[in-house]
Amino acid sequence: MKLPVKKCKQCDSILYTSKYHCTNCYSDELELTEIDGKGKIYSYTKIHAAPKQFADQAPYYVILVHLDQGLKVTGRLNGNDVQIDTPVELDEIKERAYFFKAR
Numbered sequence: 883m884k885l886p887v888k889k890c891k892q893c894d895s896i897l898y899t900s901k902y903h904c905t906n907c908y909s910d911e912l913e914l915t916e917i918d919g920k921g922k923i924y925s926y927t928k929i930h931a932a933p934k935q936f937a938d939q940a941p942y943y944v945i946l947v948h949l950d951q952g953l954k955v956t957g958r959l960n961g962n963d964v965q966i967d968t969p970v971e972l973d974e975i976k977e978r979a980y981f982f983k984a985r
């Protein structure tokens with residue numbers, strides 16, 4: 883599944899969709915695009931005491947994924963087999979949260 887991002891028209895940097903200026907060249911000429919949602923688990927943490935709306939899902943993992951195209955995003959893992967460097971891909975986007983699965 884593809885992941886929505888912004889791309890700088892000046893220097894081709896890939897940026898989070900929340901950005902309004904390029905973090906590399908400060909240009910504000912950004913366009914919405916998508917990148918491949920594939921990457922590797924860079925870091926993770928297990929959540930035991932979850933916020934109210936996720937309490938029924940605890941314990942669960944929050945993972946930091948280093949995408950192949952360079953960006954790091956936080957998300958959740960569908961599954962319980964969590965290890966650093968596990969190849970993952972974007973599985974779904976629910977309530978603006980990224981859910982990854984092993985690939």
Ligand SMILES: [Zn+2]
Nearest residue numbers: 890893904907
């Ligand atoms: Zn730029």
